Amino acid sequence: MCMQLNPKYKTIFKEALEISSLKPTKQREHIFSLILNKKDHPTADEIFTRSRETMPSISLATVYNCLETLVESGLIRQVNFERESTRYCPNLKPHAHFHCKKTGAICDVDLPVSIFNSLKKHLPKNFQPEQIDINFNGSIHKTKNH
């Protein structure tokens, strides 16, 4: 029983793949919907485990293949922290990531586009950026509620 994308995302999904002449296969849709429906930052292996719950025949290689095509199509983003496993993120708004060294938690940090523009201004004219990754490393303190 495969996960279903809602109609809006189904269209986005199909069109994004079509642009690169890639096929909207069951496996690709399944993985895309898994990532969309649980907005965390899973690794390929976590996605593999989740996938098998509802699509037991899927292979790890396929998970890697699908993730690659989804990234290529711009439907999801890769996030890397140091040399840890690559993680995948469905948030396509301009944002950064915060990585808590103690707990391993990863949080999206929304940023105004103006920051990205201002970063670009510091590049030499012949540097053409396609992607800007901003990663914070540190710790998240407990807030006191008393």
Place this chain on the structure above:
Amino acid sequence: MCMQLNPKYKTIFKEALEISSLKPTKQREHIFSLILNKKDHPTADEIFTRSRETMPSISLATVYNCLETLVESGLIRQVNFERESTRYCPNLKPHAHFHCKKTGAICDVDLPVSIFNSLKKHLPKNFQPEQIDINFNGSIHKTKNH
């Protein structure tokens, strides 16, 4: 024949290690000076190869160990692009990195501290960043000189 650090860096080197009660060994100094003297962004393996030219007995594990202690001591920085080998950077000024997808070139991009401060302002109060990594991915175009 080991590489020699100039007196200024020798002091910085010794003091930085001492703070963490680490010893200023031949190997650590050798690797530090190699990275300082050629300001690129070498991988552990490239550093290993360079090291052996003047210190043939050094092992790859030692290179990894030394790099780890140098990073811990704040003498060098790690740079990661996607899942490529970790690279090492002697530039301790606030800066970002630009990674050219075509040629693989990696360039430092100097940034004013104000940008880092402004980034920090977008974090929730209980998020305490220790390190901010900013990576541009894209391409470097040839400039026309005519």
Place this chain on the structure above:
DNA sequence: AAGTGTAATTAGAATAATTCTAAATTAATT
């Protein structure tokens, strides 16, 4: 100078994430 203890180095084995390979399956097109 010899002995002791701790830290660092070393070679090689082990690990783990990812990529590759080649065969089988699926989907789209004639």
Place this chain on the structure above:
DNA sequence: AATTAATTTAGAATTATTCTAATTACACTT
């Protein structure tokens, strides 16, 4: 239905890095 190209699959291969256990180096006592 036949053809073609793309995709999926299982398992092997790769590769950067870490681990392990033995050796060596060094600082500090006797």
